[in-house]
Amino acid sequence: MALTRSTDPLVWIDCEMTGLNPQTDTIMSISAIITTSDLTPLDTTGFDATIHHTPTQLSSMSEWCVRTHGTSGLSQACLESSTTAQIAASALLTYIKRYIPEPRLALLAGNSIHADKSFLMVPPWNAILEHLHYRLFDVSATKEMIRRWAPPKVLAAAPQKANKHTAREDILESLEEAWYYMHLIRSLSPAAATATGLNVAGAVPVPATATNPTLGLKQAQEESHIRRNRGTRQGDVGQLDEGFRTDVP
Structure with a gap:
């Protein structure tokens, strides 16, 4: 196909x-x-x-x-x-x-x-x-990329959901969020991507943490927990942010 x-x-x-x-x-x-x-x-x-x-x-x-x-x-x-x-x-x-x-x-x-x-x-x-x-x-997949790879303030500036839980309102909120990510992506340039460590020709440089894979993984996991728990440390329960679907019983 x-x-x-x-x-x-x-x-x-x-x-x-x-x-x-x-x-x-x-x-x-x-x-x-x-x-x-x-x-x-x-x-x-x-x-x-x-x-x-x-x-x-x-x-x-x-x-x-x-x-x-x-x-x-x-x-x-x-x-x-x-x-x-x-x-x-x-x-x-x-x-x-x-x-x-x-x-x-x-x-x-x-x-x-x-x-x-x-x-x-x-x-x-x-x-x-x-x-x-x-x-x-x-849109959720894009959000998860932003959550992992962009500064926290980028995701914090995304439109927040009102959680009305009606089909039409949910679509309108998804469109609003997609608009934010679309304009965010369009504001980028190959030069900016290269400056942050991405070789647009195809080669991706080895991160500094690769010399100590265990440390790099630990840092990544800690950062993930901090973002998901609204700033709290690993081990805290925290709360799911407004970006997650809450129509899950």
Whole structure:
């Protein structure tokens, strides 16, 4: 299968589910926004659907889901909706093809998008994945690179999530974060990369810590713990920052 081009469009999708197991849990709501490769929306309205669920289906949700989806109003909306998963999946595929008729062109995009993809692999949603490229555009992956390789202030300046836990709002937050990383990357130059130790011709210089691999690994692990625990030292529990998905029960 051909690799993607830098100009290929992106299909931003976010799902709210009854849980995290795609074999037993189901999509409650799904939203989509289609953009160009530089994050310009092709349609400002986007796509939204709330899937009908019975009280029995919702009763199996975890305490986190019951609380979160109850507070947002999603649970009640699912009870009142007459839209089936089949209708929603078909409508979403039609919407995507309206703007991107060519198959295997657009990338599925979002934060921790592999989690949403695992649910889209289940019928009737799988037809949507079959129309998209196999590669993913994962904002969370970019964030993890920044977390490890950039000064802490770079990640600290990224847009913070409001954690509203609605499909459309989650997409808008992902787009805002992606905008930040896009402009950050575009502000770089080969000269700047070389100045920080990267040989753009292809050769990567050996870090000073390579002379003592154990020390280098220890320092890297310590730095990782400091960043993940919001400045606390290794061994402290700390808190997950706002950048992590919190729709995990």
